[in-house]
Amino acid sequence: MTCTEFEKYLPDLIDGEARSENAAHLGECAACAELVSDLKAICSEARNLETCEPSPRVWANIQRTLEAEGLIRPVLQPGGVLAEPRRRSFGAWLLPLTALIVLGVGALVYSNRSAVSNSTTSNVGVLKPPVVVPRASQLDEFDDEQLVSQVAPSMRAAYADNLRNVNAFIQDAQEDLKLNPDDDDARHFLMEAYEQKESVYDLAMNRSAQ
Amino acid sequence: MTTNTAEAEDLTQEAFLQLFRKIVTFRGESAFSTWLHRMAVNVVLMHLRKKGLQVVPLEETTETEEDAPKKDFGAQDPALAGSIDRIRLQNAIASLPAGYRTIFVLHDVEGYEHNEIAEIVGCSIGNSKSQLHKARMKLRELLKTSRAEKAIQP
Numbered sequence: 001m002t003c004t005e006f007e008k009y010l011p012d013l014i015d016g017e018a019r020s021e022n023a024a025h026l027g028e029c030a031a032c033a034e035l036v037s038d039l040k041a042i043c044s045e046a047r048n049l050e051t052c053e054p055s056p057r058v059w060a061n062i063q064r065t066l067e068a069e070g071l072i073r074p075v076l077q078p079g080g081v082l083a084e085p086r087r088r089s090f091g092a093w094l095l096p097l098t099a100l101i102v103l104g105v106g107a108l109v110y111s112n113r114s115a116v117s118n119s120t121t122s123n124v125g126v127l128k129p130p131v132v133v134p135r136a137s138q139l140d141e142f143d144d145e146q147l148v149s150q151v152a153p154s155m156r157a158a159y160a161d162n163l164r165n166v167n168a169f170i171q172d173a174q175e176d177l178k179l180n181p182d183d184d185d186a187r188h189f190l191m192e193a194y195e196q197k198e199s200v201y202d203l204a205m206n207r208s209a210q
Numbered sequence: 211m212t213t214n215t216a217e218a219e220d221l222t223q224e225a226f227l228q229l230f231r232k233i234v235t236f237r238g239e240s241a242f243s244t245w246l247h248r249m250a251v252n253v254v255l256m257h258l259r260k261k262g263l264q265v266v267p268l269e270e271t272t273e274t275e276e277d278a279p280k281k282d283f284g285a286q287d288p289a290l291a292g293s294i295d296r297i298r299l300q301n302a303i304a305s306l307p308a309g310y311r312t313i314f315v316l317h318d319v320e321g322y323e324h325n326e327i328a329e330i331v332g333c334s335i336g337n338s339k340s341q342l343h344k345a346r347m348k349l350r351e352l353l354k355t356s357r358a359e360k361a362i363q364p
Contacts, residue, residue, distance in 0.1 A: 010343060011339050011340075011342065011343040012339075014343075014346070034289050035350075037289050037290075038289055038290040038350050039346050039347075039350060041289075041290050041294055042290065042294065042299070042318075042346055042349050042350060042353070043318050043346070045294045045296070045299050046299065046303075046314070046318035046319050047318065047319070047321070048296070049296065049299065049300065049319050051319070051320070052215065052218075054219050054222050054223075055219060057219070058219050058222055058223045058226075061223050062223055062226050062227060062230075065223075065227055066227070066230055069231075071230050071231065072230075154296065
């Protein structure tokens with residue numbers, strides 16, 4: 001068998017289909033033996049290459065577009081109120097909200113009993129739940145640097161980049177909400193930004209656990 | 211397929227959006243992953259066409275004399291085994307012609323079989339095997355060249 005003839009069987013040989021005549025040629029030809037060794041090394045290294053994960057921006061844009069096209073419903077927190085990110089205690093905002101509702105109901109009852117027609121309490125029934133907007137540093141249970149150090153070295157730059165982007169998103173959303181505290185869209189974007197950061201953390205922790 | 215991360219993310223987004231819009235058209239005649247991959251490949255190919263890049267079907271013999279892997283059976287350089295690092299391999303893959311790169315990534319990186327690749331890309335199984343072999347030979351050549359260049363750098 002010549003080397004040119006041998007090359008015809010190379011693709012199958014690399015993918016694991018051995019033939020006796022090929023083995024014989026490999027035993028006689030150092031060049032072809034080295035070629036086979038090189039190609040197998042390339043395949044082996046290729047299997048270890050990690051594919052990149054898209055940044056959180058991709059998923060946020062997909063969700064936003066699908067909601068705008070009506071293909072999916074907007075995601076609401078339970079009860080339709082703005083809930084805090086899952087990492088924090090769920091109870092932190094319940095007490096002040098409950099207190100406000102009790103006060104509001106009490107004021108309504110008082111105003112009905114007193115029958116004051118020009119009461120200024122007409123607006124007390126319209127309450128917006130308090131928005132607890134934690135500062136970015138309070139949001140982090142993990143230090144971002146500590147998170148990045150936990151992922152594989154080959155992925156650290158990508159995760160650091162994603163965290164920078166999502167922190168910038170959080171900062172923008174916080175500033176927007178500060179300027180427009182009653183704007184539901186601003187609340188929605190802030191929650192989305194927190195969820196994106198949580199996605200980055202979840203992804204990193206799942207990978208480092210593998 | 212694009213060698214550009216930002217472009218790849220934009221096209222990933224577009225592929226998923228198309229998936230949602232066209233999910234009702236999935237008839238189950240192929241595996242869902244194959245159907246999704248086919249959609250993604252089509253999104254990329256359409257994008258490349260819009261950019262004015264020539265997209266040549268894999269069935270055609272497209273390689274120039276320069277692109278074709280050299281049929282060099284002579285062992286003039288040391289073997290590659292044990293000296294391939296991830297960065298050099300990624301750079302070499304990015305340097306491959308688009309057709310070679312697609313088949314190589316689908317088979318050797320992502321693990322698809324030739325019958326699946328043929329369905330995803332729209333070529334024959336024989337063509338998929340042929341392109342894969344040429345991709346591997348070209349990568350070998352690129353990696354040896356890259357190692358030789360690195361060796362002579364001060």
